[in-house]
Amino acid sequence: MSTDHDLGTILPGLEALYRDLHRHPELAFQETRTAATAARRMRALGFDVTEKVGVTGVVAVLRNGAGPTVLLRADMDALPIREETGLPWASRERSTDERGLDSPVMHACGHDVHVTALIGACELLTRRRDAWRGTVVAVFQPGEESGLGARRMLEDGLLERFPEPDILLGQHVSPAPHGTVAHCPGVLLGATDVLTVRLFGRGGHGSRPESAVDPVVMAASLVLRLQTVVSREVSPRESAVVTVGTLSAGTTPGAIPAEAELSVNIRSFAPAVRAKVLAAVERRIQAEAVAAGAPREPEIVPLYRLPVTANHPASTERVIAAHAAEFGPRAVHRTGPQSASEDFGLLAEAAARPSVYWFIGGTAPAVFARAVVAGTVERDVPHNHAPTFAPVPRPALATGVRALATAALVWLGPGTTEPGVP
Ligand SMILES: [Zn+2]
Numbered sequence: 447m448s449t450d451h452d453l454g455t456i457l458p459g460l461e462a463l464y465r466d467l468h469r470h471p472e473l474a475f476q477e478t479r480t481a482a483t484a485a486r487r488m489r490a491l492g493f494d495v496t497e498k499v500g501v502t503g504v505v506a507v508l509r510n511g512a513g514p515t516v517l518l519r520a521d522m523d524a525l526p527i528r529e530e531t532g533l534p535w536a537s538r539e540r541s542t543d544e545r546g547l548d549s550p551v552m553h554a555c556g557h558d559v560h561v562t563a564l565i566g567a568c569e570l571l572t573r574r575r576d577a578w579r580g581t582v583v584a585v586f587q588p589g590e591e592s593g594l595g596a597r598r599m600l601e602d603g604l605l606e607r608f609p610e611p612d613i614l615l616g617q618h619v620s621p622a623p624h625g626t627v628a629h630c631p632g633v634l635l636g637a638t639d640v641l642t643v644r645l646f647g648r649g650g651h652g653s654r655p656e657s658a659v660d661p662v663v664m665a666a667s668l669v670l671r672l673q674t675v676v677s678r679e680v681s682p683r684e685s686a687v688v689t690v691g692t693l694s695a696g697t698t699p700g701a702i703p704a705e706a707e708l709s710v711n712i713r714s715f716a717p718a719v720r721a722k723v724l725a726a727v728e729r730r731i732q733a734e735a736v737a738a739g740a741p742r743e744p745e746i747v748p749l750y751r752l753p754v755t756a757n758h759p760a761s762t763e764r765v766i767a768a769h770a771a772e773f774g775p776r777a778v779h780r781t782g783p784q785s786a787s788e789d790f791g792l793l794a795e796a797a798a799r800p801s802v803y804w805f806i807g808g809t810a811p812a813v814f815a816r817a818v819v820a821g822t823v824e825r826d827v828p829h830n831h832a833p834t835f836a837p838v839p840r841p842a843l844a845t846g847v848r849a850l851a852t853a854a855l856v857w858l859g860p861g862t863t864e865p866g867v868p
């Protein structure tokens with residue numbers, strides 16, 4: 447499908463929409479203005495729109511004959527960061543987060559690019575409705591940065607109330623030259639597990655340790671013992687991280703407290719490594735309590751978990767071929783796994799369907815090329831979550847719209863085999 451003419455027609459409107467969203471960023475689960483905007487635009491395109499799916503999520507469905515169902519996902523939330531781009535469309539908004547902390551707010555991760563590109567891709571698809579068959583499910587997801595947005599939408603029936611997807615597609619803007627796309631046929635982003643652990647001892651007087659079981663000593667020993675999970679049980683060819691992020695116990699120097707609480711953050715890539723690390727962490731927690739003669743077993747509560755974002759290799763190769771045809775082969779790159787996490791993987795895991803997630807460039811190619819030559823990409827090209835992160839709107843949006851529409855047409859377009867075949 448040649449998208450040039452239609453894209454040129456819709457880009458000015460999309461850029462205006464992007465600037466508006468960028469000026470009005472909203473924190474996780476507060477995306478009411480963004481959601482209302484997306485819902486209005488999608489209704490205008492003829493989609494069947496449902497709002498408040500998973501707090502502030504929006505699901506828009508377009509049925510266009512028999513064929514595969516393609517789920518396209520964009521996240522909507524911004525970050526509690528003060529914008530320092532100096533751009534005319536910079537945010538001056540402030541907001542209060544769920545802990546009651548007031549902070550400036552900024553679209554520092556580029557989710558405004560994602561929302562606008564999804565609306566743009568859907569507009570292209572509706573303009574070319576005669577060129578494809580199937581169903582498009584556009585998902586505007588809240589709270590990606592909180593790690594809870596995809597889960598809230600799933601809990602609210604995303605996969606039961608709306609057409610079941612045959613393939614899930616998503617993308618993220620990155621500090622690479624606009625007009626380029628980066629793919630990874632396999633695990634792209636790591637898994638995260640966060641556990642809250644309570645160790646129970648027996649409280650007593652600080653002068654009489656023989657009458658108590660000291661959870662502070664248990665916790666101290668456990669923190670050190672957890673450091674050996676990765677160093678002694680994970681192969682040097684694999685990788686994982688175990689970090690104890692919080693640790694608290696006791697209220698007064700004169701007493702041995704009754705319990706201690708710590709939170710453990712675990713990062714991994716391979717499912718087998720993840721399972722092994724989780725089991726090893728739990729084994730050490732239980733063993734520490736046994737070793738101390740604790741009166742009760744420890745309590746281990748998973749706070750949240752994000753699976754790896756694992757791209758389906760064969761489906762990814764199909765999108766790579768389509769993107770190479772759309773952007774030119776030199777604009778399509780292959781990348782290795784990144785240490786960040788995403789909750790897009792939760793949607794694919796829950797649907798038990800193949801998924802493809804890729805990066806689109808949003809930076810001016812000249813800025814990027816200069817930094818590459820100088821060896822200063824890390825310093826001179828603003829990255830996601832930096833207060834200076836500023837994708838160049840029109841070309842970044844053009845990249846995102848083309849990438850998403852082209853990928854959707856791999857499944858919806860002519861020449862597609864039967865539904866369900868990834
Ligand atoms: Zn982010």
Ligand SMILES: [Zn+2]
Pocket residue numbers: 555556557590618
């Ligand atoms: Zn992001």
